[in-house]
Structures are given as structure tokens and as C-alpha cells.
Amino acid sequence: MACDFSSLTNLDPTDPDQANALLQQCTAALTDPKLWLWAIVFTIACAAVGALIGKYKKAIVRDAILGAAFGPIGWIISLCMPVAKLKRACSGCKRVVDSGDKHCRYCGASLATGATIGAGKS
Numbered sequence: 001m002a003c004d005f006s007s008l009t010n011l012d013p014t015d016p017d018q019a020n021a022l023l024q025q026c027t028a029a030l031t032d033p034k035l036w037l038w039a040i041v042f043t044i045a046c047a048a049v050g051a052l053i054g055k056y057k058k059a060i061v062r063d064a065i066l067g068a069a070f071g072p073i074g075w076i077i078s079l080c081m082p083v084a085k086l087k088r089a090c091s092g093c094k095r096v097v098d099s100g101d102k103h104c105r106y107c108g109a110s111l112a113t114g115a116t117i118g119a120g121k122s
């Protein structure tokens, strides 16, 4: 008896031994190490593709997690999200500004030089 829908529909409800055999067959199928190996490999592959998308979107960790959690749907979510802007501290007032800005939005200081402090949201 294989663990599939035809076995379930043909199951004799008055025979507990047959139901028990089917349950054990399905339990063995779910705990098969090959199934789990494929699930882990597929999850890692989806996370890797998500990380590649995240490299373009400047959010590698975010998109790798989305890819691992949702697979191809996570890739689509990643592709629909905006590119993350890098942030840095203003040399004048020390507040956080976008690294692409030429002048600080708070104090007006020129931002020609300054250290990037990491990726932030949009």
C-alpha cells in the first residue's frame, strides 16, 4: 500500500490494521531523509537566488530571507521592492543622510566625503 490519495479513498473504514498500515507508510514517506535533503537544497537554492536579487537591490540579507521563506514568490516580492539607499553620517551635524545626497538635508553641509554606514530602508 502506497501513501497516496487512491489508497486513502480505497481504505476500508472497518479495518483498523489497514488504516494503521497506511498511516505508517505515510509517516515513513514524510520522515524520509531524501525528502528533507531535497527540501533543504531547494531552500538554499531559493535563498541564493534571492541573495543575487538582493545584491542588485542592495539588500542581500532581506532578499535571501524572502527567497528562503517564499521561494519564487519571494523573488517576485524582492523584485517589486525598491532599491535600498545607502546611508552615511553628515560630517557637520552627524545625522544620518542618504549617501547619494550632495548636501545635508538638515544643516546644508557639503557631503562630498564621508563614510557610508550601511544600507537602510528606501
Ligand SMILES: [Zn+2]
Binding pocket: 090, 091, 092, 093, 094, 095, 104, 105, 106, 107, 108, 109
Ligand atoms: Zn548635516
